[in-house]
Amino acid sequence: MKKPIELDWANLGFNYIKTDYRYISYWDKGEWDDGTLTEDNTVHISEGSTALHYGQTVFEGMKAYRAKDGSINLFRPEENAERMQRSCRRLMMPVIPTDIFIEAVKKVVKANEAYIPPYGTGGSLYLRPYMIGIGDNIGVKPASNYLFSIFCMPVGAYFKNGLVPTNFLVSDYDRAAGNGTGSSKVGGNYGGSLLPGSEAHKRNFGDAIYLDPITHTKIEEVGAANFFGITKDNQFVTPISPSILPSITKYSLLYLAKERLGLEVKEEDVFVDRLDRFAEAGACGTAAVITPIGGIQYKDNFHTFYSETETGPITKKLYKELTGIQYGEVKAPKGWIIKV
The missing domain is CATH 3.20.10.10 (D-amino Acid Aminotransferase, subunit A, domain 2)
Incomplete structure (x- = not known):
């Protein structure tokens, strides 16, 4: 178990915080590459990317939790993988297989373990998998290239004062x-x-x-x-x-x-x-x-x-x-x- 970094865990909100690593993979010529972890949080894409013009973008939201026994829990990640696959099919985008999706999530969580809020703080590590159409495109049609990525950040308890209507x-x-x-x-x-x-x-x-x-x-x-x-x-x-x-x-x-x-x-x-x-x-x-x-x-x-x-x-x-x-x-x- 990695020692948490120094953050004000009690006052975390739901805001972007740059963590150390994110996963990135590219689709080209009909297949995904092997994917990798990178420290670069800037996405570099063509001005002709379909994500910019025709809304070819899908995403997910999920969390990793520091459990009571010190282990790390993912909650039903296969459901996120399958929902993302349905979203991709709706926008004529290639799907990420469930096993690759879950393995990529695990890699991101492990690489950023120090950012997982300690048990008892009510916080968690929020993960944002997303896919966008990229490449040199201009016509209204599916892109020929795609980027799949997962980044994460620590987030606090949503209700600071308990469940409030x-x-x-x-x-x-x-x-x-x-x-x-x-x-x-x-x-x-x-x-x-x-x-x-x-x-x-x-x-x-x-x-x-x-x-x-x-x-x-x-x-x-x-x-x-x-x-x-x-x-x-x-x-x-x-x-x-x-x-x-x-x-x-x-x-x-x-x-x-x-x-x-x-x-x-x-x-x-x-x-x-x-x-x-x-x-x-x-x-x-x-x-x-x-x-x-x-x-x-x-x-x-x-x-x-x-x-x-x-x-x-x-x-x-x-x-x-x-x-x-x-x-x-x-x-x-x-x-x-x-x-x-």
Whole structure:
């Protein structure tokens, strides 16, 4: 175990910090090279790269955790590999095989082990795998060359003062087209979210909530996260739609809600005018695991769930169970944790 570098672990945010090494690999003439670790954090690409002009970019977000016993945990990395492969196919990009993806992640984590926040600080090592189309291109077509890379940085506990509910604003903007790229983790989905997110922040809301692009009646995503609700009869409900990004955290919570908490779980339409069926609600994703939702502003109506200041009991249990698995405090379902 490498000794951690000197950082103010208690006050880490979610900000870019240059670490020592990143993994980089190039696709040329129909195949990937062997890949390597580099200290250079600057990407050098052609001005004709399709990533710059036609949005041929995909990425992932994942974490490595210093476990209670001092080992290093990766949480379900094969799910990130498979989701990235689906995103690549949607944009006609070559895929990174799962074994190569996981091995590259391990190399980056090992090379930057000193940056993993110590156990007990609530921090983790955030990893950002990404792929972009590069090379001398100009026409609207897939690139002939690609770059795949993984970099990392230490990030702090998302909630400095514990689980604190956040209020959200239903946006008039669409996050994605009905049959578009919503279910893929592509750069354009996030670029389009900056304006509605900014408008929500100006009105003192945590972020925007997006409705389905066809009928504008059903909740799809909460900012860059998935929505879930706990009904008054203890069902764990999350939206289902072809334009929602399938969150690894969400599907982990679906499993834990059923198998560990004994709740009935459902993926179904969540109508924005029927929020009173929920006793608790939250947004889930890699960064925060769970963000409790205090209330939702929809047109002229503001709906409060459990509380605007306190997190509901089931949401707390789910958060504790999942984070306990990630940090090695709670027994994980088979295959969920891979040691580095």
